[in-house]
Amino acid sequence: MSVLPDPGATRAVLVGTSRYEYLEPLPAVANNLQALTDLLAGPLSLRLPARHVTVVNNPDNASTVVGAVRQAAAEATDTLVVYFAGHGLVDAQDQLCLALPQTEFGRIETGLPYDWIRQVLLQDSHAERHVVILDCCYSGRALGRMSAETGLADQAAVEGTFLLAAAAETRTALAPVGETYTAFTGALLDTLRQGIPGGPPLLDLGEIYRRLRWTLEARGHPIPQARDRNTGAQVALARNHAGLPATPVTAASGAHVEERPWPDPQAIRTPEGFFTALADVRVVSGLTHQAVSQRSAGRIAVGTVGRLLNRTTLPITWTTTAVYLSACGVPDEQITQWQDVWQRLRAQTLSADGPDPAVARGSGPERVSRWQRPLSVFRRRQGH
Secondary structure (H helix, E strand, C coil): CCECCCHHHCEEEEEECCCCCCCCCCCHHHHHHHHHHHHHHCCCCCCCCHHHEEEEECCCCHHHHHHHHHHHHHHCCCEEEEEEEECEEECCCCCEEECCCCCECCEHHHCEEHHHHHHHHHHHCCCCEEEEEEEECCCCHHHHCCCCCCCHHHHCCCCCEEEEECCCCCCCCCCCCCCCCCHHHHHHHHHHHHCCCCCCCEEEHHHHHHHHHHHHHHCCCCCCEEEECCCHHHEEEEECHHHCCCCCCCHHHHHHHHHCCCCCHHHCCCHHHHHHHHHHHHHHHCCCHHHHHHHCCCCCCHHHHHHHHCCCCCCCCCHHHHHHHHHHCCCHHHHHHHHHHHHHHHHHHHHHHCCCHHHHCCCCHHHHHHHHCCHHHHHHHHCC
16 A cells, blocks of 8 residues: 655655766756755655755765765654766676766766665665665666665665666666756656646555656656565655545545545654644645634634644644544544554653643543544534
């Protein structure tokens, strides 16, 4: 099943080289980095906090890139995304080398061997899933490093590694002169921003790869390559905005409500992920803040909805969140799962901060259980 990573436990490292001293410049790469940074942090993709996206633009040396990847690999516990755009060269051993600003033909010490990135992921990563995206010439060479004998996906101790490469081993990645983005990254951005009409609710890497192949082949551009292991292809980079509901949820269409692509509470690991998923619930419901308030039968005001979705710390009581989820049309059994996640995250927070004052006031889990029972009755009383 496709899953959106928890933004609080996910990290991204975006590396790009647009200026070269000895190779042809690639000005579109700088635009790639800015657009991907904005997209990953925005509502059309993973909603990553700004501090969870590291941009390495025109790095001075290989150690700068490796250090950034190593730090992100140590911090991520859900998903680690590593992206590189720039020239790709092949060394004397026929292996992929990522070109940096000072890279020269025939001098391997001036570039970044792809295997160095691979070793960081193998040895230093705490992430359950890895996503490597290479937008460079000969990036398909990295797929050869993922063979049964020596490959990243097959040797990694964690499951779910996916590598997406802009070009096959014998083709050069296309950077059309005058275009804002490189061909591959431009198609990736279009897919994530616009969605796929008729596609699944979540745009996982498998679906994205199929879309990119179709798009780039139709344009006469180099066809991308991919390799995945286990559940790697099920990591989603965005919700399919072309397939979001056009109308709000209604009680009269209960079967359709059940089929809505609600965020999966079981994928939530951090408070940041909790609030990101809460905001996503409203998007899927098709409701405005005012409509959510109206459907709550006056239990939560419009301003309360906004404050709930913009919190950075978990609420100490469950009531407001339960009303919000019910007003949005989330099925009762999923609301129970949301409550379980809230209690788990609260317990993790309190284990470090001390006793929960809400429990002493009778507003802890005992009070929550009394509130939860009438949720279905509350929804029927709304009458719409």
